[in-house]
Amino acid sequence: MRGDPDILVVGGGPAGVAAATAAAESGLSVILSEMRASLGGAIHRQPAPGSKPIAPLPSLRGRWQSLRSALTASGAEVATRRSFIGIDSTGAVMIDNRVTGQLEIYRPRALILACGALEVVRPRPGWQLPGVVTAGGLQVMLKEGCVPKGRILIAGSGPLLLALATQLTAAGQPPVAVVEGGNPIARPLVALGLLASPSILPDVATLMQPMLMRRFPWWRSTEVETIEQSGDGLAACLRLPNGRIRRIEIDRIALHDGLRSNDFGLPTDGARDGLIVLRVGDVREVLGAHAAEEDGRRAGIEAAMRIKGQAPPAAVSAIIVRERRLQAKLAAIFQPPDRTAAVLNCPDETVICRCENRTLGELKAQLSGRDTMSARELRLNGRFGMGACQGRFCLPSTLSIMAALQPDTIKAEATEVAGQRWPLRPVSLSALADADVAPDRQSAMPS
The missing domain is CATH 3.50.50.60 (FAD/NAD(P)-binding domain)
Known part of the structure; x- marks a missing residue:
């Protein structure tokens, strides 16, 4: 010790x-x-x-x-x-x-x-299916030397999407496409502000080069509406800028909607x-x-x-x-549209809390009573944010949906609702019993 x-x-x-x-x-x-x-x-x-x-x-x-x-x-x-x-x-x-x-x-x-x-990923129908990962998680796999195989779609918003696509391309596995919810090209004046940060310009050139060489398409102002099982793989339905839906067959999809x-x-x-x-x-x-x-x-x-x-x-x-x-x-350049309405319009069976497998329909049912429900009551009664992650993934989305459905709710931060609990990790009882704790502190437990 x-x-x-x-x-x-x-x-x-x-x-x-x-x-x-x-x-x-x-x-x-x-x-x-x-x-x-x-x-x-x-x-x-x-x-x-x-x-x-x-x-x-x-x-x-x-x-x-x-x-x-x-x-x-x-x-x-x-x-x-x-x-x-x-x-x-x-x-x-x-x-x-x-x-x-x-x-x-x-x-x-x-x-x-x-x-x-x-990493932030907003709820979508099918986002809990096997083969759906975060862009950051896929990037970590790649950095560790595991190059994913098959048809890969990268979707969400932010420069990390292009970074992952560039790295996959360099590894010989370019993505099927990069789907960007915002439209950075539509904000040229904001983009010119990057000239005041010359240190980032070589990074921008590196990220844009494979896209400009058409190694992969970059679809902007486009959203992943749903993800479905399709044979041994997946199918993603994309809403294009003109409102049309495009279905694309893939083996894996990497989602990313920002960082916090x-x-x-x-x-x-x-x-x-x-x-x-x-x-x-x-x-x-x-x-x-x-x-x-x-x-x-x-x-x-x-x-x-x-x-x-x-x-x-x-x-x-x-x-x-x-x-x-x-x-x-960068946040202004890649600013996506407000997605609260998109989540509200998802089918009721859309999973919101993945740890507890709680759905949008169950969330709406919890809020359909005559009395206004507090965020903490929603968590305790509906078990949103009660799983192993302690709400760090689902509570922000849950609270934004709650605010839209129940405008009179007092606004609460996710950490206020969940309390100060680090995500659960399994620790054996023998390890706790053998821990080197002073005799007068044997009763102390994690806060």
Whole structure:
């Protein structure tokens, strides 16, 4: 069993690695905990042994090597195959060691949470079928060296769609098409704003090149209406800009409707039972890899200074400001139409909560009573958001539908309804019983 570090960092992506490096360089003891077998996160996911790596975008070339070298030189300890379970009622941090099957209890002076972003996928009829994945999940498979076979459709909204299509094409498996809900080409004046961010222009050229060379079609202002089983594969029905429906046979479909912070169940920044807690990178604000690195460095330095009784600098980094402006421009360029009405018009059998297999019809039935139902009552009575993910996937959609059907409902955030519960992970009773907890704290359970 390791001793308690001064600082425990959870998450081995660019933010976590940068935070652990900066904290260790201050002279404090640091443990970097990562759930996978190797560091890198989703952005710098490392290929399996013997697999050919996927070329990163120009702006990211060399970044991982630089980050990894700095981490090694800093002396921070790296612990892989460790899953963050939560913080108990005494402020102890619980980590599941997936190698030994034991529960590790740490009492650091500061905890830095770098759990990344969460991919958003809006409900559609058939989105729960086998063969339907997220674009980010398919991209991770590709980065790890597993090139998917068959006819692949990429659909949703945002630049990640083109990034995945470009990487699939480079791997010899171009998609059948990229279906974009917005129409970036219809916003040329907004797109010209990217000229103020010259660092991203090589990335834009890389993403647009295979599409311009007609390696795959890019259908804009187009939506996936339904996904159906078709023989051994799938069929996607697309609504085209002219309102017509086009049916396309595929083997796999990758959906993506944006990103949001993966902050469900995480404590807010501040102090908890004497423990300094900081969120960093995309778990604090989704701004991309460069901002994540910068925010990680800030958090590592801030944690060290606060432990030493020093006041951290209050100024916001110029890199964070720059990346915030860039993300706002990209969001405006790829802005899709409001999809609340599209979800409301889905068939009643459309699944909304995948963990509990709860449907749109069941959601409407819950809200059809004479009395206005609160969001929490909907969750407890209808079991929306009660599954293993604790609502981090379905509650935002559920609450938007609820607001449309029941306008008098007091607006609530998903985290308010679900409470502070990190998604459930199986931990054996023997691991809990054998956990190294002080005798006077044996009754402490995850909060």
